[in-house]
Amino acid sequence: MVFAHGFGCDQNMWRFVWPAFAEEYRIVLFDHVGCGGSDLRAYDIGKYASLEGYADDVIAICRELDLTHSIFVGHSVSAMIGAIASIQVPELFDELIMIGPSPRYIDDDDYTGGFSEAQVHELLEFLDDNHMGWSQAMAPVIMGNPDRPELGQELANSFCMTDPEIAKRFARVTFLSDNRADLDRVTARALVLQCHEDVIAPPAVGAYVHQRVSNSAFVLLNATGHCPNLSAPEETILAMKIFLAGERSAAQNVGP
Amino acid sequence: MxxxxxxxxxxxxxxxxxxxxxxxxxxxxxxxxxxxxxxxxxxxxxxxxxxxxxxxxxxxxxxxxxxxxxxxxxxxxxxxxxxxxxxxxxxxxxxxxxxxxxxxxxxxxxxxxxxxxxxxxxxYERELLEARRCAEKANAELQNLNRTLEERIAEAVEARMKSEAALRQAQKMEAVGQLTGGIAHDFNNMLAVVFSALNLLERRLAKGEDVSHFIAAAKDGAGRAAALTQRLLAFSRQQALAPEPICANQMVAGMSDLLHHTLGEMVRLETVLAEDLWQVLADKNVLENVVLNLAINARDAMPHGGRLVIETANSHLDEAYGAEHDVKPGQYVMVAVTDTGVGMSPEVMAKAFDPFFTTKEPGRGTGLGLSQVFGFVKQSEGHITVNSALGRGTSITIYLPRYSGAPEARNHSEAQMPVCGNGSETVLVVEDDEQVLTLTAQMLRDLGYHVVEARCGEEALGALSAVPAIGLLFTDVVMPDINGLRLAEAALERRPDLKILFTTGYSRDAVVHNRLLDPGVNLLQKPASLEQLAAKVRTLLDG
Structure with missing residues (x-):
């Protein structure tokens, strides 16, 4: 079972989830290049200008670990990264678990992505503009942490290590990508986990993914926000286990 | 609560x-x-x-x-x-x-x-960010400046050298202007003498009066003009020297009367002449002129009288001295002219050999004297030194290379009287200047020679074939079609027994110039007097 984190996090975000599967599965956790504890020198602007670059890394990890017919769990942008990897090398993953996926964040004619083009550009401008406000303000949060030094160290290896320039580029590729066409080509059995009140990936987007991916289940969680793996790990784990057990009917009962 | x-x-x-x-x-x-x-x-x-x-x-x-x-x-x-x-x-x-x-x-x-x-x-953060951006930009610019430092130094040096070259050029032009003014002044005086003498000659001839006085005056004026051009050429090291073995002692002794006359009564002349002095190979006339020049400078440095010592000695310049003073080590004959005059300040001494530099008032000197000496010494592969201090006199020492060949031939007393042709000898005169050609031909005819005139090399070669009687080729060196040396070579191929006499004002061409100095080459410096011409032609035809 391969866990891939989304924009803004690293593998720490799976800390409440993966232990629930550790007995049954071999657990693979990693940080995308440019995030967390990855080697920042490996960051290549050209390669990571599209999600395919990240998908290539996922494929390389699977090849290195000799993984086939495994389970991919992707949060947010990594849900799409896993989908792309599974299209390129279908035998890698039998199941795709997509948490808060979005193939396209910007609204289109008859498509609701949740953001207007202007809003996404405002976001990217904020990144360019708020360099210090962002990275400097984050540093004391992580490095300070006088109350729980053990966490500070752990987190120092994640957030505060994120290079602001790479974070900007990752945001750009995340929020400007359009991978809607890839959804039709996904052959793995898929689970779409959708939260209530998710401003990043609204329920309509989750429903769209479910509709386009032929062999998929859709679960609308009670959790709110964008990170049910953190805010509602139990509910998330349960939904995943039901799906993996092949209890499709149970999963669909929760769906729309 | x-x-x-x-x-x-x-x-x-x-x-x-x-x-x-x-x-x-x-x-x-x-x-x-x-x-x-x-x-x-x-x-x-x-x-x-x-x-x-x-x-x-x-x-x-x-x-x-x-x-x-x-x-x-x-x-x-x-x-x-x-x-x-x-x-x-x-x-x-x-x-x-x-x-x-x-x-x-x-x-x-x-x-x-x-x-x-x-x-x-x-x-504040925005301002800080902006300040940091500025600092980074300034730092980048500074690094860029450092990177290009060498390049910019090279550029600055080049610019500096250019401006210095321009300054030197400007100084040269100023000096040329100074020289031109001085020459014009002197020339005008000389030409005035010639013109007025000729005018008077014309009038007196019409009246049938005695004109010898005016002829002498005109000849004197022209002679002084010729001497001036000679000095100019000496300065530019372009004079055609006619080196011959000389004993400097004999030369100095021979100049005794002239020197006494020039120095006047206030200055006592002493000579300290070494025994067994080596010979030097130099143009005797020019060397005499050099000594005379130095004597005149010495005289002018002793307005209230004093002592002038002319000294000769055998001298050896060793390797170390040669390397230090840019002169070939070896045996030299030293001629030193020392006065007890006002001497020179270090500033004046530093410029003493600069062309056109003079301490004399405008019109009294062109500043060519010492630079002419310097030019002659260098052209003769010699060496010159100056010792002087204010109030303690000046000593100028010339070193000329020792000549190891045959001893000094003879004195030039034969040139005193024109030596004439026998009426049967034919001279081919080649000269591209029409007037000079006519005049030279006339002088030779007066001397009793048949003359064939040619205005260029081609015409000369034609004449050589047409007139077998031609015994002497008298040719200018610098001519438009082929130069005198080439003409002589071509002529000698046709007539190996032909005698050759070159004449030239100067030659800019160093190769030509150097070949004129070869042993066995006969050269008559322009302008030559009738006596000099007669003597040279006679010597060659008799040789």
Missing amino acids: NQLIEDLEDLFDNAPCGYVSTGPGGHIIMANRIFADWLGRARSDIIGRRFQDFLNIAGKMYYETHFAPLMRMQGFFHEVALDLVRADGSKLPVLVNAVERRDEKGALSFVRITIFNASDRRR
């Missing part, structure tokens, strides 16, 4: 920061008045919403992707920079702290969010 609650409520509402509490589901359950005032909203508008609903789009995004996960993982976050969006759409920069409050069982009770107005701080 009621008072305490009232007090705490007042503190809560009017604290210098915004307070918001959210329930376990993330919805706002309490907000203070300050926060509501900042947003410009009624508290009822705020309760039940989520904190991120009041952020701008980027804030919403980052709240969800970064800060919510962070708080979930570590239970709090501190000083996160976000922008609140007010009811009127304007933005308020804030710093946000948040902390989870959990009950005894560890379940989340609520999240306390504290919001600080960060308008000033954000402005």
Whole structure:
């Protein structure tokens, strides 16, 4: 079972989830290049200008670990990264678990992505503009942490290590990508986990993914926000286990 | 108790920061008045919403992707920079702290969010960022400057050298101007003598009077003009020297009368002449002129009289001296001219050999004297030194290379009387200047020779074939078609027994010039007197 984190996090975000599967599965956790504890020198602007670059890394990890017919769990942008990897090398993953996926964040004619083009550009401008406000303000949060030094160290290896320039580029590729066409080509059995009140990936987007991916289940969680793996790990784990057990009917009962 | 609650409520509402509490589901359950005032909203508008609903789009995004996960993982976050969006759409920069409050069982009770107005701080940050950008830019420029430093030094040096070259050129032009003025002055005087003599000659001839006085005056003026041009050429090291073996002692002794006459009664002349003095190979006339020049300078340096010593000696310049003074080591004959005059300051001494430099008042000297000496010495591969100090006299020492060949031939007394032709000899005169040609031909005819005239090399070769009687080729060196040397070669191929006499004012061409100095080459310096011409022609035809 391969866990891939989304924009803004690293593998720490799976800390409440993966232990629930550790007995049954071999657990693979990693940080995308440019995030967390990855080697920042490996960051290549050209390669990571599209999600395919990240998908290539996922494929390389699977090849290195000799993984086939495994389970991919992707949060947010990594849900799409896993989908792309599974299209390129279908035998890698039998199941795709997509948490808060979005193939396209910007609204289109008859498509609701949740953001207007202007809003996404405002976001990217904020990144360019708020360099210090962002990275400097984050540093004391992580490095300070006088109350729980053990966490500070752990987190120092994640957030505060994120290079602001790479974070900007990752945001750009995340929020400007359009991978809607890839959804039709996904052959793995898929689970779409959708939260209530998710401003990043609204329920309509989750429903769209479910509709386009032929062999998929859709679960609308009670959790709110964008990170049910953190805010509602139990509910998330349960939904995943039901799906993996092949209890499709149970999963669909929760769906729309 | 009621008072305490009232007090705490007042503190809560009017604290210098915004307070918001959210329930376990993330919805706002309490907000203070300050926060509501900042947003410009009624508290009822705020309760039940989520904190991120009041952020701008980027804030919403980052709240969800970064800060919510962070708080979930570590239970709090501190000083996160976000922008609140007010009811009127304007933005308020804030710093946000948040902390989870959990009950005894560890379940989340609520999240306390504290919001600080960060308008000033954000402005400082922007200014700081701008300052950093400027500093980085300045640093980059500085590094770039350092990288190109060598290049720029090279450029500066080159520019400096250019400007120095321009300055030297300007100084040269100034000197040329000075020289031209001096020459014009001298020439005008000389020409005035010639013109007035000729005018008077013309009148007196018409009246049938004695004209010998005017002829002498005109010859004198022209002679002085010729001497001036000779000095100019000497300075430019372009004079055609006619070196011959000379004994300097004999030469100095021979100049005795001339020197006494020139120096006047106030200056006592002493000569210290070494025994067994080596010979030198030099142009005797020029060397005499050099000694005379130095004597005149010495005289002028002793306005109240003094002593002039002319000294000769054999001398050896060793390797070390040669390397230091840029002169070939070896045996030299030294000729030193020493006076007891005013001497020279170091500044004057440094410029003593500069062309056109003179301490004499305008019109009295062109500044060519010492530079002419210098030019002659260098052209003769010799060496010259100056010793002088103010009030302690001056000593100028010339070293000329020793000549190891046959001893000095003869004195030139034969040139005193014109030596004539026998009326049967034919001379071919080649000269591209029509007037000079006519005059030279006339002089030779007067001397009793048949003359064939040619205006260029081609014409000369034609004449050589046509007139077998030609015994002597008298040719100019510098001519438009082929030069005199080439003509001589071609002529000798046709007539190996032909005698050759060159004449030239000067030659710019160093190769030509040097070949004129070869042993066996006969050269008559322009302008030559009738006597000199007669002597040379006779000597060659008889040789």
